[in-house]
Amino acid sequence: MNAIEIHDLNVWFGSGPDRANAVRDVSFDVADGESFGLVGESGSGKSTILRTIAGLVPTWSGQMTVAGEQLGRRRSKAFYSKVQMVFQDPYASLHPRQTVDRVLSEAMHLHNVPDIDTRIVSLLDDVGLGSGFRFRYPHQLSGGQRQRVAIARALACDPSILLLDEPTSALDVSVQAEILNLLVDLRREHKLTYIMVSHDLGVVGHLCERIGVMKDGRFVEVLAVEEMRRLEAKSPYTRHLLESSINSIH
Amino acid sequence: MTDAPLLDVENLWVRFRTRSGVFDAVRGISFTLGKERLGIVGESGSGKSMTGRAVLRLIRPPGMIEADRLDMHGEDILTAPEKRMRKLRGGRVSMIMQDPKFSLNPVMTVGQQMVEALRAHERVSRSEARARALAMLDEVAIRDPERVFTLYPHEVSGGMGQRIMIAMMLLPNPEILIADEPTSALDVSVQLQVLDIIDKLVRDRGMGLMFISHDLNLVAKFCDRIVIMYAGRIVETCKADELRNAQHPYTLGLLNSVPDLEHPREKLEVLKRDPAWREAPSVSARQ
Numbered sequence: 001m002n003a004i005e006i007h008d009l010n011v012w013f014g015s016g017p018d019r020a021n022a023v024r025d026v027s028f029d030v031a032d033g034e035s036f037g038l039v040g041e042s043g044s045g046k047s048t049i050l051r052t053i054a055g056l057v058p059t060w061s062g063q064m065t066v067a068g069e070q071l072g073r074r075r076s077k078a079f080y081s082k083v084q085m086v087f088q089d090p091y092a093s094l095h096p097r098q099t100v101d102r103v104l105s106e107a108m109h110l111h112n113v114p115d116i117d118t119r120i121v122s123l124l125d126d127v128g129l130g131s132g133f134r135f136r137y138p139h140q141l142s143g144g145q146r147q148r149v150a151i152a153r154a155l156a157c158d159p160s161i162l163l164l165d166e167p168t169s170a171l172d173v174s175v176q177a178e179i180l181n182l183l184v185d186l187r188r189e190h191k192l193t194y195i196m197v198s199h200d201l202g203v204v205g206h207l208c209e210r211i212g213v214m215k216d217g218r219f220v221e222v223l224a225v226e227e228m229r230r231l232e233a234k235s236p237y238t239r240h241l242l243e244s245s246i247n248s249i250h
Numbered sequence: 251m252t253d254a255p256l257l258d259v260e261n262l263w264v265r266f267r268t269r270s271g272v273f274d275a276v277r278g279i280s281f282t283l284g285k286e287r288l289g290i291v292g293e294s295g296s297g298k299s300m301t302g303r304a305v306l307r308l309i310r311p312p313g314m315i316e317a318d319r320l321d322m323h324g325e326d327i328l329t330a331p332e333k334r335m336r337k338l339r340g341g342r343v344s345m346i347m348q349d350p351k352f353s354l355n356p357v358m359t360v361g362q363q364m365v366e367a368l369r370a371h372e373r374v375s376r377s378e379a380r381a382r383a384l385a386m387l388d389e390v391a392i393r394d395p396e397r398v399f400t401l402y403p404h405e406v407s408g409g410m411g412q413r414i415m416i417a418m419m420l421l422p423n424p425e426i427l428i429a430d431e432p433t434s435a436l437d438v439s440v441q442l443q444v445l446d447i448i449d450k451l452v453r454d455r456g457m458g459l460m461f462i463s464h465d466l467n468l469v470a471k472f473c474d475r476i477v478i479m480y481a482g483r484i485v486e487t488c489k490a491d492e493l494r495n496a497q498h499p500y501t502l503g504l505l506n507s508v509p510d511l512e513h514p515r516e517k518l519e520v521l522k523r524d525p526a527w528r529e530a531p532s533v534s535a536r537q
């Protein structure tokens with residue numbers, strides 16, 4: 001079974017002469033329990049794909065089936081209990097006047113999660129924050145701490161599909177390692193399905209089985225992580241990306 | 251006073267009064283910045299951003315700054331009036347904030363705010379400011395600068411927002427640039443390109459750069475000197491090319507938790523933090 005099926009997706013912003021085509025003719029499937037990575041040029045449409053699946057961009061055409069539901073203009077409440085997104089920009093996604101406690105408990109109330117109190121404590125623990133952060137406001141947190149709150153919120157209602165937009169780019173490597181390990185464990189225990197955007201090929205390679213490479217709104221190539229490791233990319237753009245990534249490490 | 255370092259900081263503290271007592275985000279650190287590239291690394295929450303903000307006196311109450319010395323080019327900025335600070339900020343010293351979209355004005359187009367920011371510190375005509383802003387966007391590898399000029403911050407991608415912020419901060423030719431995670435949303439190829447531009451400016455204009463990042467490898471490649479922070483203190487400082495000989499277990503732990511495409515591992519190593527790290531006195535990074 002496929003958790004996600006995307007067929008001929010086109011997404012645009014504006015109309016007439018101002019129209020910008022952010023995603024063009026993109027198709028891919030993600031099997032149940034699989035992790036699919038999205039990499040590619042800045043501005044190539046990676047976030048836009050995730051935002052469109054999540055129902056945040058109304059101007060699209062094509063077919064999308066997610067968790068068995070054929071997607072139209074609106075997303076049902078049931079959709080959001082199955083599908084959650086972690087945004088690239090943790091500032092914008094946390095309400096400035098809500099404490100961490102309120103952010104997490106509201107997410108759980110909405111989806112009737114039982115025993116909220118215990119769950120908040122264990123969620124904060126999972127993302128490596130601890131309950132000392134429970135009553136802080138977003139401006140009292142560092143960039144990486146805020147991102148971890150956003151991850152905890154996405155996990156709060158036990159979704160089956162996570163859309164992760166650069167979930168660890170604000171984190172230092174030690175916290176990044178903790179979060180990646182957590183994502184790997186959660187996936188194994190709960191059969192979660194991920195789509196993850198990252199500009200870091202090491203991160204994508206650690207978590208994902210297959211990777212879509214984007215440029216200018218299009219997929220230039222979809223390859224398995226082993227092919228990526230063996231540097232067996234067909235498209236020149238992917239090869240360029242791989243080369244600069246490897247040069248930057250050594 | 252011309253040979254005074256660009257920044258001279260001694261025993262800097264940043265404290266927050268909270269409901270559960272006073273929290274010390276930065277605990278008595280000392281460092282100088284010359285015409286060099288100084289990397290500040292450390293895990294999330296170790297006090298990197300607060301250090302950068304303190305240098306600009308951008309800590310809002312209930313936060314407080316204390317220091318034995320906080321000098322910019324020989325001038326005491328710990329006690330300087332706010333008016334003087336406003337003149338320095340965005341002119342002689344600029345900061346690229348960690349959250350670009352948050353720092354950009356949401357109701358002004360990218361172009362409008364770049365032009366205004368430049369004109370606030372330099373007497374240039376609108377058309378010249380526009381030309382310089384467009385050229386700078388082009389330098390930071392923004393495709394189609396003319397289009398991006400007309401967009402609002404929510405209409406640009408994460409990596410574009412970061413580069414716009416960089417371009418905006420470089421425009422007024424600052425003497426000191428504080429860059430807080432300036433490239434964390436950029437893929438490696440664009441990252442290298444953007445770092446090259448910053449590097450060129452540091453060299454050509456004799457700028458001092460404080461480069462804040464959690465990415466040790468990046469900092470080691472790009473900076474001259476590195477300061478490693480843990481729990482608000484400096485635990486180690488070294489020349490960038492000597493990072494491989496780093497001693498502190500925290501530094502070594504950071505080096506070992508990087509996922510590497512070519513050497514996959516089932517589980518990534520995570521840091522085992524030793525309470526003693528927090529208690530050890532801060533190492534001075536003054537030169």
Ligand SMILES: Nc1ncnc2c1ncn2[C@@H]1O[C@H](COP(=O)(O)OP(=O)(O)OP(=O)(O)O)[C@@H](O)[C@H]1O
Nearest residue numbers: 013022042043044045046047048405407408409410
């Ligand atoms: N609301 C909007 N209005 C107009 N254009 C938009 C809007 N949102 C995104 N775009 C444009 O769509 C394109 C794709 O943006 P997107 O955020 O998907 O890129 P990305 O691949 O996630 O890049 P990055 O790696 O920098 O985050 C960009 O050119 C951007 O300017």
Ligand SMILES: Nc1ncnc2c1ncn2[C@@H]1O[C@H](COP(=O)(O)OP(=O)(O)OP(=O)(O)O)[C@@H](O)[C@H]1O
Nearest residue numbers: 140141142143144266275294295296297298299300
């Ligand atoms: N207003 C505040 N009240 C209380 N504590 C605060 C406040 N602002 C920041 N802090 C705390 O100060 C510490 C240092 O924060 P800082 O933003 O400097 O971290 P950082 O090293 O930049 O981390 P990151 O890599 O995650 O951005 C953090 O533990 C943070 O929670």
Ligand SMILES: [Mg+2]
Nearest residue numbers: 047088407408
């Ligand atoms: Mg994006």
Ligand SMILES: [Mg+2]
Nearest residue numbers: 142143299348
């Ligand atoms: Mg920070």
